[in-house]
Amino acid sequence: MIRSIRRLLRNIQSSYEKQVLFSLILFSLIILVWTMLFYYIHNQYEDTSITPLEALIFVAETVTTTGYGELLPFSHDYLWIFVLVMMISGVVMFLMLINLFITPVIQNKVHPVPPASLTYPCAGHVVIFGYNPVILEVLEHIHCLGVDIVLIEEDKTKALMETASLPRLVQVIYGRFDEEKTWNSARVSECRYILFCLEDWISAEVILGLSKKTDARIIVITSGHEADQLLPLCGADILVHSRDIVGTLTARHALLATEPDTLEKNPLMQEILHETSSAFGSCRFVRIPVIPGSIAEGRTISSLRFEEDYQFRLIYLLKRGEIILSPPGDMIIDRSMVLFFIGPGAGLFRLISGAFLARAGDENNAIVAGFGDMGSVITRDLQKFGISCISIDSNPQSGADIIGTSRSVLASADDLIGKARFFLAVTHDDRENLFTTLMVRHANPDVCIFSRCLRPELIPRMYEAGADYVVYVPTILAQAVCRMMLYHDAQILHIIGHSLHIAAKQVTCTRPADVGTLRKKTGISILARDRRKEVVFFLSDAEEICQGDCLYLMGTEVQIQKAIKKLS
Incomplete structure (x- = not known):
């Protein structure tokens, strides 16, 4: 008693x-x-x-x-x-x-004290260990699904800051990562996913004790391959290799400069299909940059007949950082654009080979500025495509072709820049990437430039300096992680300008409303409907929605949440 x-x-x-x-x-x-x-x-x-x-x-x-x-x-x-x-x-x-x-x-x-327990009970939630720009992007992607999120933070000052700044669906718990008391406070036994974004050895230590107390899927964002064998042994279910995902995503744009026969036989085409797939439906959401000399360059959007000939719908395009939704048909495509499509995965090869392959020339080489975690992966994948690479790095131990800072090497390498078809500024220094982008664009107006950026506020300046495509690492990793999480039979595929979300939702309710009612009550835009692998882009208001349909939706966070409730 x-x-x-x-x-x-x-x-x-x-x-x-x-x-x-x-x-x-x-x-x-x-x-x-x-x-x-x-x-x-x-x-x-x-x-x-x-x-x-x-x-x-x-x-x-x-x-x-x-x-x-x-x-x-x-x-x-x-x-x-x-x-x-x-x-x-x-x-x-x-x-x-x-x-x-x-x-x-x-x-x-x-004397503020961060919370050490949940402010309200939750189950089937996501527990996240660690907080950084990648996790911030993950929160933005899954927040609109109405998922309860518990963030565990060891640092008291950071925990207080995160408690005050993060959205209302995120509960912050202050406590040691490796303490059972912290795990119990976060209710790891009742959660659905656990995400780690810590140093590999810290993640391994925590997972070793945590994995026996939960049936949740454990996802680890790792920066290298040193702990690849250890993490699964400790209990990790999925490893997300940050440098491989970002490096391969950047390098795969070089596919557009290969011959059609080479493209069709290249195994990386299957990797692209896998990386752009969602948990259900046959549609793929893909981004395609316009390479200098490509078939699409200089032609209007309407003349390429994307929907009629390739069954892909152009959702929006990015022109030097400027977002253009539903671009007009008479807009001329140029090399400063990145186009975003949705369509059946089976037709992706036909779209690339029919509209975006660049004319192969004698000079098909690339300059990679930065031969670290990301640059080495890019070089490896570019060489798989038959593109010769010259790497530059200031670290003598890196194994780069040229040792020295990118700016100093490129300042006296006009001939090298003039012959390059691709330039990739992927050092860890945003300032270095910014100014090498500016130098290379001035020396060779026709080169295709991809620039890495670690600070989101510098992305517009990268485009102003001449970058054709800016790689913001946290966003790419967040998209990769969110494709592994499924809530309410829905997934967030992409976010446009931190305001509009593109989601895939499988209809599970037995009596869903028709298209017109769904649009009227939620304000959502329906990009495509996939019914038994038959994809339709434009639906009339009278069109019926059936259980089992996969709808690809675009709208604000509130509109997406309303649509998910109506279709669940």
């Missing part, structure tokens, strides 16, 4: 909300007990009788010290003593409630 009481008290003390609820319940019970006792004692010792309602009003007035009604004076000492006890208990309860409500506010102002 005593143990049960102690357990109950510890449970109440573990949460501020539980303390408030317990105090209010206790206050109500005291008033109820005092009412019953006062009703009995008054009718027993006084000449006049009162009703239970009159007793309740008198007790409430006495306990809250707001008045004592018309029942005074009493003729018996028992009633005087009892009323005095009620007054004292009311003052004590009032002081308790003031302490309960005011103390946390003062404490948070004078």
Whole structure:
């Protein structure tokens, strides 16, 4: 009995909300007990009788010290003593409630403490260890699905900052990554996914103890291959190699400069199909840059007949960082553009070979500035395409072809730049990438430039310097991670300018609304419908939506959330 009481008290003390609820319940019970006792004692010792309602009003007035009604004076000492006890208990309860409500506010102002437990219960949620720009992008991608997210942070200052700045669906818990108490507070036993974005060895240590306490899928974002064997042994289910994903994504654009026969037989075409796939449906969301000398360059959008000839719909294009939604048909395609399509994966090769392959010339080489984690992967993949590469790096141990800073090497390499078809600025220094991009664009206006950027505020400047495509690493990694998470039979495929979301949603409700009703009630745009691998882009309002359809939707966060609820 005593143990049960102690357990109950510890449970109440573990949460501020539980303390408030317990105090209010206790206050109500005291008033109820005092009412019953006062009703009995008054009718027993006084000449006049009162009703239970009159007793309740008198007790409430006495306990809250707001008045004592018309029942005074009493003729018996028992009633005087009892009323005095009620007054004292009311003052004590009032002081308790003031302490309960005011103390946390003062404490948070004078000496704030980050939360060590959930502010509200959740299940089937995502637990995230670590916080950085990649995790921020992941939160932006999955937040609109209405998923509960628990973020665990070891640093007190960061935990306070994240508690104040992150969206309302994100609960931050302050605690050590490797403590079981922290795992229990985050309810890892009830979550659906666990995401790690820490150093590989720290992730391995935590997963080793955590994996036995949960059935959730454990996803680890890793920067290298050193822990590839160790992490699965510890219990990791999926490894996301950051440099491989970003490097291969950047290098695969060189496919557009190969011969059609080579392209069709290249195994990386299958990797592209896999990387752009969602959990359901046959459509693929792909981005295709316009390479100098490509078939599409210099032609209007309407003349290429993307929908009629290739069954791909052009959603928007990016022109030196400027987003152009539903571009007009008479717009001329140039090498400064990146086009974003949705369509059946089976037709991707036909789209690339029919509209975006560049004319192969004698000079088909690339300059890779930065031969580190990302540059080495890019060089490896470019060489698989038969493109010769010259790598530059300031680290003598890197194994680059030319040792030195990119700016100093390129300043005296006009002949090298003039013969290059691709230039990739992928060092870890944004300033280095910015100025080498500017130098190369000035020396060779026809070269295709891909620039890496670590700070999102510098992306517009990269485009101004002459980059054709800016690689923002956190966004690419977030998209890769989110393709591995499935909630409400929906996935976020892409975010346009941090405002519009593109999502894939499988219809699971038995009686879904028609297209017109869905558009009217949610404001959503339907990009495509996939029904048994038959893809239709433009749907009339009278078109029926059937269970099992896969809809590709575009809208704001609120619109996506409404559409998911209607179709679930």
